Structures are given as C-alpha cells and as structure tokens.
Amino acid sequence: MSQLVSKMAPPSATATTTPPPASNGKLHSLPPSTAKNKPTSPPPTDPAIPAWVQPDLNRLLRVEHNPGSFASRSLSLVTLPAGATFARINSPTPATVAYTSVQAGRDLHIELNSDLVYINHSCDPTLIFDMQRWEVRVNPDREAGLREGDELTFFYPSTEWAMAQPFDCLCGSTQCKGRISGAKDMRLDVLDAYWLNKHIEDLLADKAGMAA
Numbered sequence: 001m002s003q004l005v006s007k008m009a010p011p012s013a014t015a016t017t018t019p020p021p022a023s024n025g026k027l028h029s030l031p032p033s034t035a036k037n038k039p040t041s042p043p044p045t046d047p048a049i050p051a052w053v054q055p056d057l058n059r060l061l062r063v064e065h066n067p068g069s070f071a072s073r074s075l076s077l078v079t080l081p082a083g084a085t086f087a088r089i090n091s092p093t094p095a096t097v098a099y100t101s102v103q104a105g106r107d108l109h110i111e112l113n114s115d116l117v118y119i120n121h122s123c124d125p126t127l128i129f130d131m132q133r134w135e136v137r138v139n140p141d142r143e144a145g146l147r148e149g150d151e152l153t154f155f156y157p158s159t160e161w162a163m164a165q166p167f168d169c170l171c172g173s174t175q176c177k178g179r180i181s182g183a184k185d186m187r188l189d190v191l192d193a194y195w196l197n198k199h200i201e202d203l204l205a206d207k208a209g210m211a212a
C-alpha cells in the first residue's frame, strides 16, 4: 500500500538515509555529522524485555524515506496479535493543527516527536492510536494481527475531526474511502466500521444533536 500524503516531513526536508538509533525521536535536531556518519550505539537492551514494554521505536519500526515528497512509510519489525500494545506515546508536546499533528482531545492537538509521525493513513489500518491511553495498538478488528514487514498505518479520521491537509487516499484497500478530510466530513455508517477515539465519538454526538 502507498499513500501520497502522510504525517511526515514536508517536501523541503531532505530524505537521505534512515536516521541512526537513539535519536530520541527528534529526527531533525541531530547534528548533521551525527546523523550521517556516526550512528550511535543503541541503548542496552535485553531480548527478554519486549520492545513495546521497554519503549524503543528502533526495535519496533523501520522508516523508509523514499525519493520524492510525501513518500515515506514505516514497516513493522515485530509480529503482534490483534489488540496488542504496539508502542506508548511518550514524547508528545501540545501543538496547533498541522499535517504532522495528532488530535488527542476535543481541543488538544499534539506533535508526536518520534518516528510514530511516519505512520501513514490507511482505510484498512494495521494500528489504532488510542489518545486517551496514549498508546498505539494493533487494530483490534484485524484478525491476522500485525506481522513483521506489514506497513504501519492508522485511520486518520479516528483521531482527526478536521484535518489540516485533506488528501485523496490511495491506500488501495477495497474499503478505500477516497477523500480523507477528517471525521466531520464522513458518514456515520462509514465511521461505524472503525475504532474511534472518544473525542471523535463525542464530536459526532454533538453534530448529531445539532442536526436533530
């Protein structure tokens, strides 16, 4: 699957090689010499401690920075069952609505400040972003779960009421919804098929109440 638009770096950002580990998620704050030539050693890990317990995105996902704008994607390095915790959202900062931000409440938008920002939208997503529990889980409706090598995706209207940059989805799913601009523009029977965050459910209830 591929999309034209993702929550990723703007076109001006140069996509070169995968950044080194232990970047603390701050992809663009690394000194160039460190980023290109001197991959630092990852922090000590023990295979007995799963990466989703000891947060370490370098063990959970691999970001592909493809040539051209809006062409990055991220692939899973782990296999997990449906509903399992994939990662915790542990470095958010409050933000204004942007193509990289994630809505975490009625009036709260955050920047992820980590490689989670490279998780694309799909209409048949592998993951959900639960912004009440601040964690990313394998889509509970995905019977096959998440497999190593799968593209990591979530359904952007499950967090976003009104997106900063609507786009035409090219996820290739038979369930593809086409234009994605946020939950506010989608039919209830379409949204019904998806896991949604509470703030989206609340905003939908408000909208239904106003229409009644």
Ligand SMILES: [Zn+2]
Pocket (backbone or CB within 6 Å): 122, 123, 124, 169, 170, 171, 172, 173, 175, 176, 177, 178
């Ligand atoms: Zn789609």
